Amino acid sequence: MSAAVPTDDPLVRERAHLTSSRAALRAMREEVEALDIKDVTANWVNSIVLERQIEDRVKALADLAHTPLFFGRLDYLPPTQHGQRFYIGRRHVHDAHGDPMVVDWRAPVSQPYYQASKKDPRDVGLRRRFGYTGGELTAYEDERLSDPTEEERTSRLLQTEIERPRVGPMRDIVATIQPEQDEIVRAGLSGTVCVQGGPGTGKTAVGLHRVAFLLYAHRERLARTGTLVIGPNRSFLQYIEQVLPALGELEVKQATVDDLVAHVEVRGADEAATAVVKGDARMAEVLRRAVWSHVTAPAEPLMVVRGSRRWRVPAHELEEIVRELRERDIRYGAAREALPQRIAHAVLVRMEQAGEAPDDRVQNAVARTAAVKAVVKECWPAVDPAKLVLRLLGDADFLAEHAEGVLDADEQKLLLWAKPARSVKSAKWSAADAVLVDEAADLIERTHSLGHVVLDEAQDLSPMQYRAVGRRCTTGSATVLGDLAQGTTPWATGSWEAALTHLGKPEARVEELTAGFRVPSEVIAYASRLLPHMAPGLAPVESVRENPGDFEVRTVAPETADAAVVAACADALRHEGSIGLIAADARIAPLAAALEAAGLACLSPGEETTAESRLTLVPASLAKGLEYDHVVLDEPAAVVDGEPDERTGLRRLYVALTRAVSGLTVVHAAPLPEQLAVSA
Ligand SMILES: Nc1ncnc2c1ncn2[C@@H]1O[C@H](COP(=O)(O)OP(=O)(O)OP(=O)(O)O)[C@@H](O)[C@H]1O
Incomplete structure (x- = not known):
């Protein structure tokens, strides 16, 4: 036998x-790079658009050193797909004849x-899974799914990835x-x-892949109608922002709910009780009224003078026009725009x-006359949404008039x-006021609706915020993601049915998703002790991680507490991976x-960790949605x-306890909350 690598070695062939x-x-x-667009574009606007499309396409076709071109293979049994073999990857690749070398993971095949x-x-x-080390294909694993003699087993490669x-x-x-x-x-x-979940x-992960x-x-x-991912705060959005571009999708917008409703500058904050009322769906009725x-x-009556003639429309007829417009299911502003033409028609x-x-x-000329304009101004005046909310929150009589029987x-x-x-x-x-202004704005002019909206950490939204998101997908659909046990706002939703109704x-x-990919079993078991006390009825997550996790609770003296936290961080830094030190905001x-x-040295949430700086100091209020390899909880x-x-x-503690991937060290000087004691 020659010393050369045998050609029947599957790894060599792969x-x-x-x-x-x-x-x-x-x-x-x-x-794509060689495309000459000079001959095909008639004007410079087209050529700019085309150039951008080409640039994006080139970007999408980049061969990223650390992103393997394919991660799996499927061999179909004939006659399905003619018994063909497909390599599954992040994007479609074909050869010079147009035959697929790699198929997109999203393709039906x-x-x-x-x-x-x-x-x-x-x-x-x-089904063959591939394992890579630093961009090199180094392993594979087979499952002969239709072979009755082969036993089912967990995939090592899959487990390693998790x-x-x-x-x-x-x-x-x-x-x-x-x-x-x-x-x-x-x-x-x-x-x-x-x-x-x-x-x-x-x-x-599921929302982004969707x-x-x-x-x-x-x-x-969707290119026409647009897509949007909504997350709880900026650091969360920074944390997830690279997932879609890595999948070749560069056009998806990201925002917080506050970004969506930024009609006014938010500089104030509400007491919880006030924010709850402002976020209540009944506010929509108050605003509508x-x-x-x-x-x-x-x-x-209206009197229009044209040339030598005067035309009169009696008040009762004007009233009828106004009433008819009011009864139609259109926005206040659209009806206001239609009114001059309706009146002019009566003159005609x-x-x-x-x-x-x-x-x-x-x-048209009649509609533009001063007389018609005066009628419109008097009986259908322009309304500014921010001014309207300003008045409601500042004028007790005005509020009472419209809130009667509602609040x-x-x-x-x-x-x-x-x-x-x-x-x-x-x-x-306040942030809740901005949502009210958004509701008022929508009563006056219809909000633009997108093709698809992903709403993450949805449990924390108020009914009015659900409405604000809902009007951005009235003509489209949504993916709503959340965990009722992680609701930490005073208005957090208690049921998805209610939330979805507010969303429209x-x-x-x-x-429901129940398998946990992040938190090791020992840590999730510890955190789940809190569930019966703050979200009864929700089942604990079942960790699919094999690593039980490094879990330690260190009790320290109050005077050495800070030093003990620093020491726990230093210990954690001896291992690879990111470290999150989570603590109460104060x-x-x-x-x-x-x-x-x-x-x-430490980073703030959302700042990217590097090999040199791996420690992030995370206020508990910003921990939601994030994860760190090792967490030190103060x-x-x-x-x-x-x-x-x-x-x-x-609930806030539950969120903080569930950010760890490999290990959690709890450092405390004060007694632990009693709910963390083993539940009966
Ligand atoms: N099928 C999977 N294979 C490998 N890793 C996965 C899989 N599903 C999820 N994960 C990983 O598990 C971790 C948690 O995922 P993700 O943040 O999407 O969970 P979540 O349900 O949104 O959590 P939270 O409620 O805390 O916000 C991430 O690191 C994610 O990449």
Whole structure:
């Protein structure tokens, strides 16, 4: 036998396929780069648009050193797909004849890669997973799904991928999407899906992959209508922002709910009780009444002078026109724009009755006369949404008039500013006020609706915020992701049915994810002790991690507490991966000083970790949705006490306890919250 590598070694053949696929991808990219658009573009606007499209396409065809071109292979059993073999990757690659070398993970032909099982092989003869080390194809693993003699076993490669320590921002999970996750990822565009799942069950990952899937399946439609991912805060959005570009999707917008409703500058904050009333769905009715209260019946007849003739429309007829417009299901502003033409039409009818033959131009001219404008101004005045809310929050009588029978006296009192603001500019608007302004704005002019919206950490939204998100997908669909046990706002939703109704999607499907991919079993068991106390009825997450996790609770003396936290961080830094030091917001400043004094540099949430700086100091209020390889949790009692009530405090603690991937060290000087004691 020769010393050369045997050619029947499957790994050698797979590497050869990888090499030729990369060559094919390079050829595809060169073909796009060589496109000469001079002859095809008639004008410079077209050419700029085309150039950008080409640039994007070139970017999408980049061969990324650390992103393997394919991660799996499917061999179908004939006659399905003619018994063909498909390599599954992040993007489609074809050879010079147009034959696929790699198929997109989103293509229908790839779906059995995620869904096929021994019980339901879906005509798959062989599923092969590939393992890579630093961009090199180094391993593979086979499952002969249709072979009855082969036993079902857990995939080592899949498990290794799940166990891999976390370092920087969130990464995609295309190689290891689980069947129940895949069902949600590939759900049709027309329906709204709501996913309830405990910490680390992959809700965010599923939501992002769903957008990527929908963009693949409905590219043109969604390019026209737009897609949006909504997250709780900026650091969360920074944490997830690289996932979609890594999947070749560069056009998806990201925002917080506050960004969406930024009509006014938010400089104030509400007391919890006030914010609860402002976020209550009944506010929509108060605003609706307040906006429409501006419409009044005309008291005087209209007199239009044209040339030598005068045309009169009696008040009762004007009133009829106004009433008819009011009864139509259109926005206040749209009706206001239609009103001058309606009045002018009434004048025109009179002209015709008098034997004249006026055309459209005459009607337009009448609509623009000062007399018609005066009627419109009097009985259908322009309404500015911010001014309207300003008045509601500053004028007790105006509020009482429109809140009657909707809000009780105490609730109205809570709404009113202690000192009414003078102007929209000087008012100390709160985040909840901005949502009210958005509701009012929508009553006046319809909000633009997108094709698909992903709403993450949805449990924390108020009914009014759900409405604000809902009007941005009235003509589209949504993916709603959340965990009722992680709701930490005073208005957090208690049921998905209620939330979906406020969103305007009561028919949405609610799915549940229960397998935990983040938190090791020992840590999730510890955190789950809190569940019966703050979210009874919700089942604990079942960790699929094999690593039980490094879990330690260190009890220290109060005077050495900060030093003990610093020491725990230093210990954690001896291992690879990212470290998150999570503490009650009030503890952030002293801990930052202690870390600095000890010479340990730290980042803020959302800042990207690097090999040199891996420690992030995270206020408990910003921990939601994030994860770190190792978490040091400072003083659980302070995290609970940092919230206005115990239930919210325990939920905040639950969030903090469930951010760890490989290990959790709890450091405390104060007694631990009693709910963390072993539950009976
Ligand atoms: N199928 C999977 N294969 C590998 N890793 C996965 C899989 N699903 C989820 N993960 C990983 O598990 C971790 C948690 O996922 P994710 O943040 O989406 O969970 P979540 O349910 O949104 O959590 P939280 O409720 O805490 O916000 C991430 O690192 C994610 O990449």
